[in-house]
C-alpha cells in the first residue's frame with residue numbers, strides 16, 4: 001500500500017473520472033475516425049457495416065479496452081512496468097515493450113500528417129480553397145517542400161511536447177478539457193452545415209443504406225481491425241492513462257463511455273463527409289489523405305455564402321482534424337515518457353523532450369518521403385514511400401499483436417480473478433464479469449488471430465491491390 005501511495009503521488013493522477021474519460025476518448029478519436037471509418041463503412045455495406053462494427057467494438061474492443069485500463073491501474077506503472085509488476089517480472093513485459101516502441105514510431109509519422117492539417121487550417125483560413133485551385137497540385141507541392149514539411153511537423157510536435165512535459169494534471173488534463181469541448185462543437189457545426197446542403201439525403205443514403213450482400217468474412221475482419229485501431233488498443237496508451245486513475249473510479253463504465261464517444265464521432269464524420277461530397281459532385285470512393293487533402297477542399301469553393309462559408313467551414317474542418325490528431329498524439333508520447341519516468345527514473349521534462357525530439361528527428365525521413373527526397377519516395381525493393389512502409393506494420397500490425405499479448409496476459413497469465421478484484425474496487429457490482437472474462441480469454445484472442453491471418457494473407461496475395469500510378473499510390477496508400 002505504501003508503495004502505491006508513493007507512486008501515485010509522484011507520478012500524478014487525473015483530477016476526476018471525467019478527465020480520464022475525455023483523455024482516453026481524445027486518444028481514441030483520431031484521424032482514423034474521420035478518414036478511415038466513413039470510407040470502410042461506405043464500401044463495406046453502409047448500415048450493415050455500422051452494425052457489425054458496433055458489435056465488434058462492444059464485444060471485442062470494449063473488453064480489451066477494459067483489460068488495458070485494469071492492467072494500468074493495478075500495475076500503477078507504464079506498460080512495461082505494469083506487466084512486469086503484475087506478472088512477477090516475466091517475459092510478458094515485452095508486450096509492454098512492443099507498445100512503447102510502436103507508440104514512439106507511430107508518433108514520428110502521425111506528427112507529419114498532423115502537420116498537414118495545421119497547414120491546411122491556415123490555408124483554408126486565408127481563403128486558399130475558396131479560389132479555383134488544383135487541390136491535387138497543392139497537396140503534392142506541400143509534401144514536396146522540405147521546409148514546409150519540417151516546419152509543420154515541428155510545430156505540431158512542440159505543441160505535443162509542451163503539453164506532455166507539463167504533466168498529467170497541469171498538461172494533459174488541462175489541454176483535454178479545452179480541446180475536447182471544441183471538438184464537440186466543431187463537429188456539431190459541421191454536421192448542421194452538411195445536413196442542410198442540397199443532396200444531403202442522397203449522401204446519407206449512400207453512406208448508411210444497409211447492403212448485406214457486401215458483407216463477407218473480410219468485412220467482419222475489417223470492422224474488427226478498425227475497432228482496435230480506432231480505440232487506440234494494443235499500444236499501451238490505455239494502460240498508461242489507466243495508471244493515473246484513482247482506485248475508487250469505475251473502469252467498466254469509463255470504457256463504455258469511451259467506446260460510445262469514439263463510435264459516435266466516427267459515425268458523424270461520415271454524416272459530414274458524404275453529404276458534402278454529393279453536394280459538390282465529387283467522387284465518393286476515396287479515403288485517407290486523398291479524401292482529406294485533395295477531395296474535400298474542393299467542396300469549399302462551392303459552399304453557400306462564398307467565400308466566407310468556405311473559409312469558415314474549411315478552417316474549422318481542418319481544426320477538427322488537427323485537434324483529433326493532437327489529443328491522440330499526446331497519448332502516443334505519454335507511453336514512452338511514462339516508461340522512462342517509471343523505469344529509468346528520468347525527470348518528466350527531460351524524458352518528454354528526449355522522446356518528442358527523437359520522434360521529430362525520426363519523423364523527418366517520413367516527412368520527406370512523399371516527394372521531397374526521391375529515394376525515400378520510392379524505396380527500392382519495396383516500391384513504396386517510407387511513410388507507407390512504416391504505417392502498415394506499425395499502425396496495423398503491431399497494435400494487433402500487442403492487443404493479443406495483452407488479452408492472453410490478462411486471460412491466462414496474470415489471471416481473471418485478480419483483474420476482477422481490481423475492477424470491483426471501483427465498481428463493486430460489476431455484473432458483466434462472466435461475459436468479460438469469456439471475451440478476454442477466448443473471443444478476443446480468436447478475433448485477433450483472425451485479423452492477423454487476414455493481414456498476412458493480404459500481404460502475400462498482391463493481386464488484392466489494384467494497379468495505380470506511383471503518384472496515386474503515394475497519396476492513397478498512406479492509410480492511417
Ligand code: TRP
Pocket residue numbers: 027028029030031032033229230231232233235237328329331332399
Ligand atoms: N485511435 C487513433 C485514431 O483513430 C489511432 C491510434 C491507434 C492511436 N493507436 C493509437 C492513437 C494509440 C493514440 C495511441 O486515429
